[in-house]
Amino acid sequence: MPSVSSDALIVLTLPDGSTREVAPGTLARDVVGSIGARLLQASVAVAVDGEVQDLMTPLRKSGAFVVITDKDPRALAVLRHSGAHILATAVRRLRPDAKIGFGPAIDDGFYYDFEVETPFTPEDLAAFEAEMKKVVAEKYPFMREEVSLDEAKVRFADDPLKLERLADFEGTDEVISTYTDGPFIDLCRGPHVPDTSHLKHFKLLHTAGAYWRGDVKRQMLQRIYATAFFKKDELETHLHNLEEAKKRDHRVLGKSLGLFQIFPQAPGAAFWTPKGTQLYNTLEGFVRERQKEAFQEIKTPLLYNKKLWEQSGHWGKYKENMFLVLDNETGEHDMSLKPMNCPSHHVLYASEKHSYRELPVRYVTFDVLHRNELSGALSGLTRVRQFSQDDCHVYLREDQIESEVKFLMDFILSYYDTFGLTARLKFATRPEQRIGSDELWDRAEGALRAALESTGREYEMKEGDGAFYGPKIDFDVTDSIGRAWQLGTIQLDYNAPERFDLSYTGEDNAPHRPVVIHRAVSGSFERFIAILIEHFGGAFPVWLAPEQxxxxxxxxxxxxxxxxxxxxxxxxxxxxxxxxxxxxxxxxxxxxxxxxxxxxxxxxxxxxxxxxxxxxxxxxxxxxxxxxxxxxxxxxxxxxxxxxxxxxxxxxxxxxxxx
Structure with missing residues (x-):
């Protein structure tokens, strides 16, 4: 290795506080090997300053250096990503005509997209799975290579989907890398496990259609879904839960129990039967009862002109998800059914004067909302176009944020306890597409995070996943068969008070800006009822059962x-x-x-x-x-x-x- 000045060396800090100094470009596996041969054998990947990379990726920056073994939760995503490549390897062996798309790890497994003339059959999946086992047994190493854009185009000349992806690299300095396992080569950032033999416990699940790059105007690909685990018993438990989930499918149970139906005359909207309506009203009544002391229920209109949505920012950021209505006077689609309640609550709050003494003001509503979801995305009650939320907006002083977040958090968590649902908290920060200045976002994120930490509850980070108007705390609940559902939310908004000129009279008798908190507990009642149907398998608690x-x-x-x-x-x-x-x-x-x-x-x-x-x-x-x-x-x-x-x-x- 050529000599490198100490100024150019990468400094890696190990968990015990010791350091390693290495030249830029050193492979991570070499550093792990220098720590211990047994550790190298057990390693799946590494993390540098929290960023996961595989053992074959060159090190490019200094920072905390952690070796990831199969005991680290982050290892599972690496294994599953590798599983997707092994799947593609098997498919290309048996179906050389298949054009390859992409194959990421997802929350409960992985998938890979292929372009083929005819859809895959269950027999195809069985053959692919058998071929994957052969690839695993052959113990191919995942060989990483960094290449130029021109070289990558040559390597993927027969794969039009990959060539289209390569076009995105034009004019950038992004590193282009390929991975080879045996005869198969793929365009990929990684990370991957050291070799194919790590994928011991996996299962191909089913196929589905998927538009190329999520664009309904593009060609339909065949997506193969699969899952993988490091341990056999974990795979078996997961497969058991999948079978249990099929039995509990709310679309099937909802019909067999006579709760709701969805007809083609109103796609994305539920027809509630007498039993289903009883269930719905019982749930809504429970929410009303819990909120009657500390919240003020209001009702607001369904239809608004675009001026309101321009003022709120939805017309520019959310218009494609709104149902637009033709205004007979202007001849333009400059009216819309409301997709959310926030702006209407702001209008009502701004119509009256408020004193600092009456804050926080909590408006809650159960109004019907409409969102223009793609027809292909509609699914039972979990993805609909018409729904109602237990939607609340709180108008408060900045000095009340901490106490209000604690109050709302306790309110939400105790609600889930009623149904035997456990929740994890996630803190979501500013997304790329947003409104408001960085200064306002700094204040909002700082205030909400401080309030969250003051509760002493553990939470995870969701960088870049906030609402377009503010950061949020999300509540992911786990049901009786271990599935996670994103439900409640507490969102802190400094933008709405500015846009709607909201104010209250302070102790100094001068006007001040309030802060707005957006709060939902059930999310939509439709989706929450779907979750409850599956959580209880249709066997509702006596208090909730339509027929007791x-x-x-x-x-x-x-x-x-x-x-x-x-x-x-x-x-x-x-x-x-x-x-x-x-x-x-x-x-x-x-x-x-x-x-x-x-x-x-x-x-x-x-x-x-x-x-x-x-x-x-x-x-x-x-x-x-x-x-x-x-x-x-x-x-x-x-x-x-x-x-x-x-x-x-x-x-x-x-x-x-x-x-």
Whole structure:
């Protein structure tokens, strides 16, 4: 190695505080090897100042140097990215005609896009997976090479998708790198595992269509989705959860339970059945109840002219997602259905004078919103065009930010606790496309981060993922089968008060600018209900279930007694129904089980005479408990009052076995 002046050396600081000085361009694997041969053998990649790179990438900057093994959470993304390349290797072996796109790691696996004349079949996927196992067994090293733009064009002359990507490098000084594993070469930044043998536990899942570069005007590619883990049991657990997710699909359960439907006459909007409407209203009523003391509910119009959206910044930053309406007077599409509530709340706040004493002012609304989602992106209740949010905007003084964030955070987290949902906090900073000066963003990010840290709660960073008007705290909840959903948010906005000239009269009797916090808890009710359907598998807690009790008389002789019980339950606010159809008892009980009714009360001769019920609890199998009507009524009322969560079937079975 040629001599290098000490000024030009890269200084790497190891976790124990010691340092290594190396020449620029030194491979990361050489540094790891100098630390220890066993560490090199266990290493997957490294991180330099938090930036992950593989062992074959030259080092170019000084900083903290951390060796990443398979025990580091960051290693999984490296493994999965390599899995995508191994998938492409296998596909090109069996289908040389396939044009290659890109293959990134994603949250729960990886994918690769291919351009082919006919869609891949399940048989194709089985063949690709078998070929991947051969590539893994061949233990090809991932060889990295940095090349010029001209050389890259030569190497990918037969891959038009890669050539198009290379055009983006024109006139830049960005490093162009390729990776080779065996006969396959790909244009890629990395990072990758040292060789293909690291991909031991993986599974190809399914295919889907995907537009090239996400542009609906471009050609449709075939995307193969897959997943991978370092440990076999982790893969098996993930695959089990995927199967469980299929069973819980809200689109299937929503229809089978008679909750909602979506028709082609209104794409992206739900038709709620009587049962679904009961569920929706119960949830909304719960939110209203929790907010009635500290929040002021308002209603605002659905349609606005573009002046409002220009003032808010949405016309310039969000117009393509808005449903525009033709103004008959101007002949232009300069009206819009509202995609969010913020500007209308600002207009109402600005219409009155406010004193510092009355702040914070918390406006909350449940108005209908519309967003022009692409038709191909619509999916059940999770991606819709019409929805409602439990939307709140708080107008407050700067000195109230810390206490308000704590109040809102406790409010949101306790809401999720009610449903057995756990949440992780993420702090999102300024995006590239934004409004407002850097000075305002500095203030907003500093204030919100300080408020977040004052709560003492752990959080993750989401650089560049803030709203276009301000930084935010996002709440990612985890459901009963381990899936993460981004739901609630607390967003700090210094821009809206400037744009809408919002003010309050301070203690000095002079006007001051308030700060605005945008807060949502459920996100949209539609999406939250979809999550709840899948979280509970359709077996809702008693308080939330559209039908809480079904009373079933054994024979016509006991119909009157059964109806009397239904009437009594309803008088106490319990949602009870009578099933006195001319069907067998087993048929009616089985139907109640399929429809996931929490409680079924069977009424026969003894129950009619003794004022009792033969109670079948959901998930209890064929077990029947004999309870007095009074005891049963008290039990249901207590579960509703406490909003008790359902006991998982496996726990119920264990408790029964112990008894």
């Amino acid at each position: 009790v079904r009373v079933i008389p054994i024979a016509i002789d006991y119909n009157e007694h059964a109806q009397a019980l239904v009437t009594r339950l309803k008088a106490h606010g319990i949602r009870a129904t009578l099933d006195a159809r001319n069907e067998t008892l087993n048929y009616r009980v089985r139907e109640g089980e399929v429809e996931k009714v929490p409680y079924m009360c069977v009424i026969g001769r003894r129950e009619a005479e003794e004022q009792t019920v033969a109670l079948r609890a959901r998930g209890g199998g064929k077990k029947q408990d004999i309870l007095s009507q009074d005891a049963f009524l008290e039990r249901v009322l207590e579960e509703v009052r406490t909003r008790a969560l359902p006991v998982p079937a496996e726990k119920a079975a264990a408790a029964e076995a112990d008894a």
